[in-house]
Structure formats: structure tokens, C-alpha cells
Amino acid sequence: MGWHLLALVLSAISIVRGNIAVIDLGGSHWTVTSENKSISTEATVPGGIYSDLRRGNILKEDVYYRDNDLKYRWVSKTGWTYSTEFEVTDKNFLALPNQFLVFHGVDTIATIYLNDKELGKTDNMFVRYRVDVKDKLQAKNKLSIVIGSPIVEADRISKSLEHPVPPDCTPGSYNGECHINMLRKMQASFAWDWGPAMPSVGIWKSVELEGYHVARIRDILTDITYHEDLKSWHLSVRVILEAGLSQAVVKAKLTAELAVGKKPLRVDSLVNAEPGHGEIEVVSTLMVPASEVELWWPNGYGEQPLYNLQITLASGVEMSTKSIKIGFRTVELIQDHVDPNHLEKGRYFYFEVNKVPIYSKGSNLIPVDILPERSNNESTIRDLLVSTKEANMNMLRVWGGGVYMSDYFYETCDELGILIWQDMMFACNNYPATPTFLQSVRSEISQTVRRIQHHPCIAVWAGNNEMEGATIQKWYIRENPELYYKEYAELYVNTLKPIVLQYDPTRPYLTSSPTNGIESEKAKYALADNPYSNIYGDTHNYDYYQNLWDPSTAPKSRFCSEFGIQSLPQLSTFQKVATEADLASWRTPFFDSRQHLAGGTGILESSVGHQFEIGNLTLEYFAYLSQIYQAGAIKTITEQMRRDKGVLREDGSGHNMGALYWQLNDVWQAPTWSSIDYDGNWKMLHYFARKFFAPVLISPVLNVSSRTLEVVLLNDPNRPLHNVTIVTESYAWNDTRPFRSVKTPLVTVESNSVHKVLTKPLSELLPHSAHHHIAAYYIKVSAVETTPPSGPAPLMEPNYLYLAPLKNSTKYMKDPEIKIRHVVSKKLASGQTEFTITLCSQHISLFTWLSIDEVRGKYSDNGFNMMGDHEVRFVTDNSSVTVDYVLNHMTVMNVQFDPAHQKPTKPEQSSSAATLPSMQWSLVLGVLLTLL
Ligand code: BMA
Numbered sequence: 001m002g003w004h005l006l007a008l009v010l011s012a013i014s015i016v017r018g019n020i021a022v023i024d025l026g027g028s029h030w031t032v033t034s035e036n037k038s039i040s041t042e043a044t045v046p047g048g049i050y051s052d053l054r055r056g057n058i059l060k061e062d063v064y065y066r067d068n069d070l071k072y073r074w075v076s077k078t079g080w081t082y083s084t085e086f087e088v089t090d091k092n093f094l095a096l097p098n099q100f101l102v103f104h105g106v107d108t109i110a111t112i113y114l115n116d117k118e119l120g121k122t123d124n125m126f127v128r129y130r131v132d133v134k135d136k137l138q139a140k141n142k143l144s145i146v147i148g149s150p151i152v153e154a155d156r157i158s159k160s161l162e163h164p165v166p167p168d169c170t171p172g173s174y175n176g177e178c179h180i181n182m183l184r185k186m187q188a189s190f191a192w193d194w195g196p197a198m199p200s201v202g203i204w205k206s207v208e209l210e211g212y213h214v215a216r217i218r219d220i221l222t223d224i225t226y227h228e229d230l231k232s233w234h235l236s237v238r239v240i241l242e243a244g245l246s247q248a249v250v251k252a253k254l255t256a257e258l259a260v261g262k263k264p265l266r267v268d269s270l271v272n273a274e275p276g277h278g279e280i281e282v283v284s285t286l287m288v289p290a291s292e293v294e295l296w297w298p299n300g301y302g303e304q305p306l307y308n309l310q311i312t313l314a315s316g317v318e319m320s321t322k323s324i325k326i327g328f329r330t331v332e333l334i335q336d337h338v339d340p341n342h343l344e345k346g347r348y349f350y351f352e353v354n355k356v357p358i359y360s361k362g363s364n365l366i367p368v369d370i371l372p373e374r375s376n377n378e379s380t381i382r383d384l385l386v387s388t389k390e391a392n393m394n395m396l397r398v399w400g401g402g403v404y405m406s407d408y409f410y411e412t413c414d415e416l417g418i419l420i421w422q423d424m425m426f427a428c429n430n431y432p433a434t435p436t437f438l439q440s441v442r443s444e445i446s447q448t449v450r451r452i453q454h455h456p457c458i459a460v461w462a463g464n465n466e467m468e469g470a471t472i473q474k475w476y477i478r479e480n481p482e483l484y485y486k487e488y489a490e491l492y493v494n495t496l497k498p499i500v501l502q503y504d505p506t507r508p509y510l511t512s513s514p515t516n517g518i519e520s521e522k523a524k525y526a527l528a529d530n531p532y533s534n535i536y537g538d539t540h541n542y543d544y545y546q547n548l549w550d551p552s553t554a555p556k557s558r559f560c561s562e563f564g565i566q567s568l569p570q571l572s573t574f575q576k577v578a579t580e581a582d583l584a585s586w587r588t589p590f591f592d593s594r595q596h597l598a599g600g601t602g603i604l605e606s607s608v609g610h611q612f613e614i615g616n617l618t619l620e621y622f623a624y625l626s627q628i629y630q631a632g633a634i635k636t637i638t639e640q641m642r643r644d645k646g647v648l649r650e651d652g653s654g655h656n657m658g659a660l661y662w663q664l665n666d667v668w669q670a671p672t673w674s675s676i677d678y679d680g681n682w683k684m685l686h687y688f689a690r691k692f693f694a695p696v697l698i699s700p701v702l703n704v705s706s707r708t709l710e711v712v713l714l715n716d717p718n719r720p721l722h723n724v725t726i727v728t729e730s731y732a733w734n735d736t737r738p739f740r741s742v743k744t745p746l747v748t749v750e751s752n753s754v755h756k757v758l759t760k761p762l763s764e765l766l767p768h769s770a771h772h773h774i775a776a777y778y779i780k781v782s783a784v785e786t787t788p789p790s791g792p793a794p795l796m797e798p799n800y801l802y803l804a805p806l807k808n809s810t811k812y813m814k815d816p817e818i819k820i821r822h823v824v825s826k827k828l829a830s831g832q833t834e835f836t837i838t839l840c841s842q843h844i845s846l847f848t849w850l851s852i853d854e855v856r857g858k859y860s861d862n863g864f865n866m867m868g869d870h871e872v873r874f875v876t877d878n879s880s881v882t883v884d885y886v887l888n889h890m891t892v893m894n895v896q897f898d899p900a901h902q903k904p905t906k907p908e909q910s911s912s913a914a915t916l917p918s919m920q921w922s923l924v925l926g927v928l929l930t931l932l
Contacts (some may be wrong), residue, residue, distance in 0.1 A: 014478045019318035020212040021093060025086060025101075025143070032202075035079040035149075048107065048202030048373035049080050063371070064668050065577050065592050069196035069311075070175060076199035077151050083144040086209075088137050096211040098244040099137060106145060107372060108185040109153040113144040123436075124184035124446040125204065125372070126404055126425060130278075132245055133209075143207075150189070150199040154179035157432075160489075163483065165432045166476035170197070173598040179428035184440055186372055187401040193596045194663065194672035195370050202587075204372040204720050213314040215243040215250050215271075215280065217322040219450040223506050226290070226330055233288040233328055233742045239311055240450060241282065243275040250275060252315035256284045258326075259308040262293045271313070288328070295354050296327030298394040299417035300361075301717060306414055308457075327456030329354050329413060333508045335518045338535075338652060344533025345652030349517055349558035351419070351459055356717050357752070359645060360419070360658035361638075361693040362388065362395035363675065364562060367402035370667040376406045383680050384665055385412045390858075391675075391686055392869040395419040397513070397561055397660050400465035401427035404448045420457045420720075421561065421660070423513060424496060425449075426464035430476055433487040438495050445496050449503040450784055461500050461509045463492035467539065468512035468520060468531040472908070489525040493635040494568035513561050514538045519779045534558070540662075547610040547805070548633030551701055554640035556653040563637055564662030566597065566604055567630035567685070568623035569677035572854035575668050586622050586671075594670035603670060607633075611806045612895070624893050626671075627684040628847045631863060634661050634675075634685055635692045640697040642692075643712045646754030653814035681855060684849065684863035698726060698757075700801040702780045707762045709801075711744070711781055717752035723786040723815030724749055724795060726757050730765040731778055733812040736843060736867060739777070740765045762803075775804035776812040778844075800865055806846070806895060813896050816845035820890075821869065825883050828875065835886050841866055845894045850874070853889040855881055 025045065032043035032052050041056030050072070053059045058089055059072055075727040088094060101114070108127040111118060115138060119131045147878060158165070158179040170176030176191025177199055191197035210216065221238040237256050251272050258265045267284045294305040306325040313320045332352045338345045351358045368384065388396060396413070399403055400423030424445060431437065452458065473486045474481055492511045500509045509522055516528040516536035523529070532539050534555070540562035541555040548565060555563060574583055582590035587601060595601050608625045611632070617625070637659075644656040666678040675685040695716040702709055713722055724746045729738035742765070744757045748903055766777050783795040801811065821838040828834050837850070844867045850859060857876030864870070874886070 011095050020216050020320045021096070021210060023209045025209055028096060030082055030084040030203075033083070035081075043082055043202075045082065045084075045203045045207055046205050046373055046376070047103070048200045048204055048371050049075055050198060050200065051373055053245040054201070062577065063198065064196070066203050066579070066582065066590065069198060069668075073197065073199075076177075076197075076585075077149050079146065079148045079152075080201050081144055081146045082203055083142065085140065085142050087140050088209075089139055093211050094137060097134070097213060097246070097248070098130070098670070099134045099209070101131045101143070101210045102208045102210055103131070103145075103203070104207070105203065105207075105372075106147070107200050107202050107204050108147070108183050110145050113142075113146065114689050115142055116144075118250070124440045124444050125186070126448065127440065128447055128750045130242070143552065145203060148866055150183060150185060150201060151177050154182040154190075157182035161432055161434070163183050165430050165487075166478065167429060171598060173600075174596045175593060181431050184425075184437075184444060186367060186370075186403050187425065187429065188667070189370060189372075190369055191294070191596065192366075192401060192440030193600075194366065194670065194674070195596070195667040198370045200370075200372050202373060205376075212320070213317045214252055215241040215275075215313060216320040217311055217313050218242045218279075220309065220311055220322060220454055221326050221450060221503060222324075222326055222454045224326070224328060224330075225506075229388055230287070231290045233290060233293065235286040235288055235326075236310070237284045237286065237309065239282045239284070239606060240312075241275075241280040243270070243278055243280060243314065245275075245278045247274050247276075249273065250280055250315075252313050253312075254282050254284065255312045255314070256286065257310045257312070257898050258286055258288065259310075260288060265292075276426070296329040296414075297417060298353055298358055298419050299389050300392060300394050301353065301356065301358065301417075304417045304456075306417060324454050325414060326454060329456055331419075331459050331507065333460055333517075335537075338648065338655065342652075345648075346558075347537075348657070349537050351421075351461075355865075357657065358394065358419075359417055359642065359716060360395040360421075360559065360660060362393035362397070362418070362660045363664040363689075364397045364399045364662050365402070365405075365664050366399055367667055368665065373402055376408070378406075378408050380680070381406070381409050382412060384676065385409070385416055385418060387676055387682065387686065388418055388664065389416045391689040392695065393418065393689065395421060395459065395658070395660060396664065397421040397423065399427065399663075400424055400425050400462070400513075404452070407451070410452050410455040410457060418457055419459040419512075420455070421460050421462065422458055423462045423465055424454075424665050426467060428466055428492075429471065430467070430471070430484055430487070431491055432866045433490040435676060438491070441495055442499060445499045446503060449500055449528055453504045458479065458507060460507055461504070462515070463511045465513060466514050467492070468527055469540075472527040472529065472531065472837045485525040485527055488527065493526045507740060508538070516541050530553060532557075535651075538658065542662075546606070548607070549611060549629075549636050549802070549805070551636050551640040552704075554637040554644075556644065556649070556656075558656060559658035560637075560656070561642060561660045562657065562662040563634075563659075564673035565607060565633050566600060566671050566673050567626040567683060567823055568604070568619075568671050569666070569669060569674075569679075569683065570627075570851065570853075571620045571622060573677045573679045573681060574619075575854070577669050583619050586619055591671070594668075596670070600671060613810075615808050621893070624849060625895075627849075628895065630673075631684040631688040635688050637661075638689075638692045639697065640701070642697060642714055643699055643701065643754070645714065646712075661685075668701070681686070682858065682862070683845070686786040687859070687862045687864075690861075691799070694796055696721070696782050696783075696795050698781050698799055700728065700779050700799060702762070702801065702803060709758065709760050709762055709765060709779060710756060711758040713746070713749060713755045713757045714784075715751060715753050720751050721746075721749040721785055721795065724783055725749060725786070726781060726783045728758055728760075728765075728780075729780045731780060731844070732776055732780065733809055733844065734776075734814045739767060739778075759886075775808035778802050778809075797861070798865070810896070813846075814843040816841035816843040816867075816894065816896060818845055818848070818892055818894070820887070823883050823886050825886075831879075832877050833876050833879065833881060835881075835883065837872045837874060837886070837890075838869060839866065839872070839892070840869045843867065845896070847893075847895050849893040851891050851893075852886055855885075855889070 029044040033040040106122040169178035174191035180190035219240040223236040520528040537558035537563040538559040641656040647654040666674040726744040779801040782798040860873040
């Protein structure tokens with residue numbers, strides 16, 4: 001049957017899935033009109049009001065330009081109606097017993113009308129709504145979705161409650177709105193400490209018209225367990241069918257086919273059932289011999305083979321099909337007692353995949369954009385996830401103040417081996433426990449778990465962000481705490497938990513993050529006395545006042561799922577949304593409105609001030625220093641936590657098995673905790689993450705009290721290492737040769753092991769005269785493996801330890817005299833261009849940072865230390881960039897630049913030869929080298 005015969009006014013596209021009819025009503029044939037009808041413009045579905053008004057030039061500037069988050073706030077203070085018209089002329093379609101309009105995402109409080117008759121209401125942007133339109137469709141149809149102002153609706157609901165549900169509003173520094181917790185909507189859309197209030201309105205996911213005789217496949221859930229005795233995987237496939245609401249018996253054949261080995265495995269089931277609430281569940285089982293499939297592993301631990309599982313429902317009159325990709329692996333969250341004889345020492349908290357303990361390395365994902373319609377952008381999602389993998393991460397936490405991500409996101413995580421810690425979308429707010437609210441949440445949680453549960457990437461579910469701590473520590477509660485404790489348990493324990501476990505018996509559910517895990521579950525209302533305990537569960541740790549380059553400031557918890565510090569994005573990112581005057585310094589009104597952390601600018605300055613003198617700096621240079629501080633802080637803390645994997649202290653703390661820093665990405669151009677800015681540029685932290693998360697880490701640390709240097713080698717579970725030599729060198733800042741060099745040979749280093757390879761008093765590494773001047777020295781460690789499969793090779797990039805704050809060392813440093821030896825370019829098969837840039841320096845150049853104007857691309861390394869020759873590759877999609885351009889527009893910064901001076905004038909433009917052998921450019925102002 002050809003459903004494409006259905007005519008839709010204005011080119012709506014018809015898609016035939018199997019034989020059931022699914023017609024996408026999306027496109028630009030929609031109109032959006034303001035509540036008082038003064039504005040009416042073309043709209044796009046999926047989309048959103050800010051994007052529509054911008055496209056229609058009703059908003060004259062980019063929504064992120066300067067303070068447009070405030071100027072354009074009127075947009076969300078009024079209601080909007082989205083409408084379209086479509087024709088249904090196909091008699092066959094109109095004769096189908098089941099006809100539905102399906103709304104995959106309406107944001108948020110809305111009433112739906114078909115041909116001016118009310119069809120239904122929505123109150124949750126995370127819920128798919130299915131509305132029966134049998135006998136309601138006409139040849140010509142008018143569909144309207146009347147959406148209320150989120151600000152007005154949130155206020156209205158808050159006034160209808162019997163008791164207040166705090167907090168009322170976002171903190172003043174956020175420039176935000178009030179009562180977001182009344183709405184099942186992206187919680188960050190009323191502002192956060194890293195993002196603007198852009199209270200969205202719109203149809204942010206697709207709208208479909210579907211019709212069928214019998215039923216359609218909606219979700220496929222899998223339960224994959226390994227049976228050692230049978231050497232087989234037991235694959236249980238649970239298919240959720242949607243049928244009509246009439247309870248007519250569904251009779252059909254359901255086939256599950258798994259593409260493994262030479263011949264696919266297949267099982268048929270007969271369906272003969274009456275749907276309850278329009279749904280039927282069918283369970284089929286397949287035994288998959290272990291020899292037929294390869295294991296799926298997180299990034300860094302092995303490959304990610306995926307197998308196609310196709311489900312077909314054939315009823316005789318029509319077919320519905322759906323395919324997913326699955327992976328064979330087990331995942332467990334281990335929370336055993338550390339010492340069964342000393343229960344007071346707490347419990348472990350780590351993941352095991354295929355019985356191998358995994359050190360979780362990664363970050364936290366905030367929404368991909370504050371406008372939900374842009375958060376599903378596939379190329380942005382791919383860029384972020386590829387960057388995640390490239391930084392040697394194996395886990396991301398999808399944080400609870402954003403949105404449940406698109407199918408494409410989870411599919412890409414499956415493909416790249418990124419484990420997902422999935423929060424449910426509740427964050428930093430108490431929530432109502434009214435029957436209406438809980439009913440809406442039930443649909444949200446069951447639809448979400450059913451949609452994404454089959455992805456091998458998902459490791460754990462968590463009920464919310466920080467609400468266990470916020471509730472028991474009364475961050476927002478002013479009176480009657482018991483009432484709020486009960487409501488907490490009602491939502492996360494009595495409502496969410498059974499639904500998650502019903503649809504996913506294969507993974508653990510944590511009520512919150514941070515939490516004490518099993519211990520919180522045992523506590524009254526699932527509220528532990530101290531959800532931030534070091535010996536149970538996970539923690540979030542922020543310390544804005546100490547010098548975070550001091551490893552003793554690192555958390556001593558089992559698993560740190562948030563820790564971070566702000567930095568500024570690079571200048572070119574700001575230039576797109578600000579005037580020159582806005583960017584005169586980091587203390588202009590523009591920055592005041594972008595800095596949402598109360599006191600944040602002072603914190604940035606004092607952070608940078610731990611390591612550098614802040615004099616008369618340019619914004620560009622201050623941003624650079626802030627990125628160094630951030631990168632060094634997260635490096636120090638992460639390395640300390642990774643070293644802690646091998647430590648168990650008397651008080652039970654230690655054995656850290658997870659470091660997820662806050663935060664991976666940005667929603668706009670602002671000072672934030674991110675390692676990738678809104679334009680997709682890696683900040684220095686992201687380049688550092690690639691090294692501090694590397695599977696083999698050699699980490700030097702100073703034991704301050706004993707003035708002893710310790711060097712620790714960590715080998716994650718990858719492969720044993722053979723004949724490794726670790727070289728520890730001490731250098732005077734002004735010397736190119738090490739003062740001492742200590743070689744430590746190791747014959748074998750087992751996989752998954754931690755070794756203290758060196759413990760040496762500083763006095764043996766530095767000259768006697770250095771006793772009071774350790775700031776004049778630094779330590780460098782490197783390692784070579786002489787017999788790896790591919791011949792002798794450095795095991796890792798060198799790691800550095802500064803013995804004192806850098807501002808105490810600058811007087812000992814010398815002008816590194818950086819020169820560019822040559823730049824050559826090459827076209828890659830991907831269509832990108834790769835530039836190989838060879839630099840050289842006479843003395844050490846610290847945190848050497850390359851940038852080529854605003855050209856976007858990735859460096860093989862950036863923010864590196866170099867002495868002598870150094871080669872860096874730069875890959876860009878921008879095909880207009882030439883070697884000449886690179887030579888003329890490249891800036892090299894390092895910390896030896898004298899901040900008291902203005903930005904250096906640029907040297908004479910050089911020849912534009914593709915290769916410049918040993919260029920003898922003299923450097924203006926010593927060390928900041930700017931070409932052009
Ligand atoms: C954590 C997060 C976010 C916040 C971040 C930085 O608490 O869960 O709420 O953005 O800190 O303050």
C-alpha cells in the first residue's frame with residue numbers, strides 16, 4: 001500500500017516504514033503567531049520560537065549577541081500558537097482503524113486543536129503524546145498547538161500549590177526566571193551558573209501522522225546476560241507494540257533477527273493479545289553462542305563491535321519493522337564493603353565491564369544548546385563525542401538539568417565506547433509531589449527508559465542532580481523539612497525507581513548524584529546524613545579558594561562525578577557576540593552579565609593569581625592564563641585521584657575509581673567550567689585531558705612534609721608493558737640540560753596496576769644551594785618502552801612538576817626564543833587539511849599555545865612545554881586556509897610573555913614559501929610570537 005499518496009499541503013514528506021503509514025508533518029509550512037496576534041511569521045517544525053523569530057528577522061540580532069538574553073526575554077513572556085494545514089485525501093488511509101497524531105516533543109504547556117476542536121493537552125517536553133484522530137481527520141485539516149508562556153505558566157502552577165516548593169527563583173547573578181521546577185522542561189532554560197535564561201517555546205521534536213490496521217513497533221528493550229556454563233549470551237528482547245485504543249485483539253507474527261556470524265539468528269513469536277492502554281509487550285529469547293560475537297568495551301579497553309537486531313511485526317495485512325544495534329557486554333556497579341571486618345571503612349564504588357574494573361574517566365555533558373531545537377544537531381553532537389573519545393575519556397554524565405539526549409547521541413556513544421551515567425532531568429530544585437506532576441513524570445521516565453535502554457553505552461541511571469544533598473542539608477527548605485523529605489522519597493524512590501527497574505533490570509538506579517549509593521537506599525527517605533561521604537558512593541567537589549595546583553586539595557572520595565573551576569574561552573569566541581568596548585577587559589558590563597557565578601570574576605582572578613601575577617593584562621592574555629590555571633588544576637586533581645586508586649587509608653578513604661570533571665561543553669560564550677567552548681574550540685584543559693586520562697600515566701608528586709619526590713606509574717587494564725625505563729630529570733629553569741637524571745628500569749608492568757616507581761628526597765635531585773630556592777627548578781618525567789609490539793617508543797608524553805607557584809619562578813626563566821622552522825600542508829582523505837608546524841626554542845617554553853586567528857581546527861597538542869624542536873599538527877575543515885595564511889596569522893603564546901607590556905607589535909611579514917627552513921625571526925617583546 002502506498003501511503004505516499006497522502007497529500008500534504010506544502011511539501012510535507014511521506015515516509016513509509018514497513019507497511020504502516022508514518023507521515024512527517026515537519027517542515028517550514030507552519031506559522032507561529034503571538035498571543036495578541038501582533039506577530040505572525042513562518043515557523044519550522046521541529047524548531048523553537050527563538051529560532052523562528054530570528055529567521056523571520058523579528059529578532060534582529062543573534063540571540064546570544066551582547067545582552068540579548070535580557071532584551072529578548074519578552075519572547076517567553078507571551079504565549080505562541082503554532083499552526084499548519086494538511087490534506088488527507090487517500091481513502092485507504094482514512095479507512096484505517098488506527099489513526100494517530102504523534103507529538104514527539106512539545107515545549108511545554110500546550111493545548112492541541114485539530115480543525116478547531118480540542119484534541120488534548122501537553123505538560124511535559126520530555127513526553128511523546130499520541131492523540132487518536134480516527135474520524136477526526138478531514139480532507140483539509142488545520143492543526144494548531146497553543147503554547148503558554150513558560151514564565152507565566154510556571155508562576156501560575158506555583159500559586160496553585162498547597163505549600164511552596166523551593167527555590168522560588170534562580171540566584172540574582174543568573175539574570176534568570178522563577179519557578180522552573182513547576183515545569184517538566186529543560187531546567188537550565190530559566191538560566192544556570194553557566195548559561196542564559198532563554199525560556200524556550202515550540203515543537204522541538206517531530207510531529208507525525210500515523211495509521212495502521214493492527215499495531216506498530218515502538219520500543220525494543222534488551223536484557224543481555226552471560227551464561228558461563230553454556231558459554232552463551234542469553235538475549236531477551238522485549239518489544240513494545242502500540243496498538244489501537246479499542247482493545248481489539250492483535251494477531252500477528254513477530255520476528256527477531258540478530259545479524260551474527262554467517263547465518264543470522266532468528267526467532268518467531270505469535271502475538272495473540274488484547275492491548276492494555278493501547279500497548280502490548282512481547283518477549284522473545286535468543287541464545288547467542290559466545291563464539292559468535294565479540295565483546296563490547298569502553299573506549300581504551302577494547303573495541304566496540306555492534307550487531308544489528310531487526311524486529312518485524314507481520315499481521316498479514318501490513319508490516320512494521322525496526323532495527324537497533326546492540327553490544328555484548330556486562331556492566332556492574334560494585335559497592336562491596338572495603339573490609340568485611342571493618343564495615344566502618346565503607347564501600348567501594350566502581351564499574352566493572354565484562355568483569356574488568358573500569359576507572360571512569362570523563363566529564364559532564366550539559367545541554368548541547370540552551371535552545372532545545374538546536375540540542376539535537378548531529379554534527380555538534382558528533383564533534384563533542386569524538387572530542388570526548390580523543391581525550392581518552394570513557395564516560396560522560398548526562399547531567400540532570402538538560403534534556404534526555406537524541407537517539408543519535410546514544411548511538412554515537414555506543415559506537416565510540418563512551419559509557420553514559422544518565423541522570424533523570426531533575427536538578428538543584430525541589431519538585432512538587434502532586435498527582436498531576438507525578439503522573440506526568442511517570443510517562444516521562446517510562447518512555448525515556450524504554451527508548452534508550454538497549455544502548456550498551458548506558459552504565460547507570462541516577463534520579464537527579466544534587467537533590468539528596470540539597471534536601472538533607474536544607475539548601476532551599478525553610479520550614480517543615482519532614483514534608484520535603486517525604487516528597488523527595490515520593491518522587492525518586494516511589495515513583496522513578498520502580499519504573500526504571502521495571503524496564504531495565506540490568507542496570508543500577510542511584511537515587512541521586514552525589515549519593516552514598518546502597519547506604520543512601522537504606523537511610524530513611526533515601527537521604528543519607530552526608531551524601532558527600534568519602535567512603536560511600538560518589539561526590540561533587542568544588543573549591544574556589546585554595547590553590548588547586550596543590551594535590552592535597554583533591555577529593556579523597558571513591559568516585560568524583562563533579563569537580564571543576566572556571567576559565568574564559570578564547571577571544572575569537574567572544575568577538576562574535578561582543579563589541580570591542582565589551583572586550584576591553586574581563587571586568588566590563590558585558591562580562592558582568594555573562595558571569596553567572598556570584599563573585600565569579602573575583603574567583604577567576606584569585607585563581608589565576610595563585611600562579612601568575614595579574615598586572616595590566618590584555619583580555620586575551622588573561623583568558624589564556626585562566627585556561628592554564630584551569631587545565632593545571634584539573635590535571636593535578638585528576639592525577640591525584642588516579643594515584644589514589646592504589647591507596648586505602650586508615651579512615652577507609654581512597655581507592656578512587658572515577659574522575660568526571662565539570663563540564664565538557666558550553667551553551668554560550670561566557671566564563672564557565674567547560675573544556676570545549678561554544679564554538680567547539682578545545683580549551684587548554686581538553687588538550688590536557690588527553691594526557692591526564694591516558695591509559696598509561698606517569699605522575700610525579702611532591703610530598704611537601706618530607707620534601708620527597710614520588711613518581712607513580714599507572715597502567716590501566718590495557719596490556720602489560722615490557723622493559724620500561726622511567727626517566728626523572730630535575731632542571732634549573734635557565735638551563736637546557738638536566739641537573740640530575742634518574743633512570744628507573746622496570747622489566748614488566750602488569751595490566752591494571754599502580755606502582756610507586758621512585759621515592760627520592762629533593763636534596764638528591766637538586767643542588768645543595770637550592771634548598772631555599774626550589775622555585776628555580778622543575779621536574780620532568782618521561783618513559784620509554786623498549787620492547788612494545790612496534791619497537792622502542794615513548795610510553796607517554798613527558799609530564800612536568802613545578803616545585804613552587806610559577807609566579808615565584810618567572811625570575812629564573814629565560815627567553816625561549818621560539819622560531820618556526822617550517823609549515824607544510826597535506827590534504828587528508830577526509831577532505832580536511834593538515835598542517836605540520838615545526839617550532840624550535842632555545843629554552844623551555846611553558847604552556848605554549850598556538851592559534852591561527854579564528855580558524856577552527858584541532859591541534860595534535862596545544863598548551864605544551866617545549867625545548868628544542870617540536871612538531872605540532874593542525875587539522876582544519878576550512879579549505880581556504882593555506883600555508884601562507886598559517887604563517888601570517890599564527891600566534892604563539894607562552895607564560896614568559898611579560899604582562900606589563902602591551903600586546904607586541906608584529907614582525908614584518910615573511911616570505912610565503914610552503915616551507916620556511918629555520919626562520920630567524922627576531923621576537924618582539926621576547927616571547928610572545930605573533931606572525932603578521
Ligand atoms: C554543580 C552542577 C551544576 C553547576 C556546577 C557549577 O553543582 O551540578 O549545578 O553548574 O556545579 O556550579
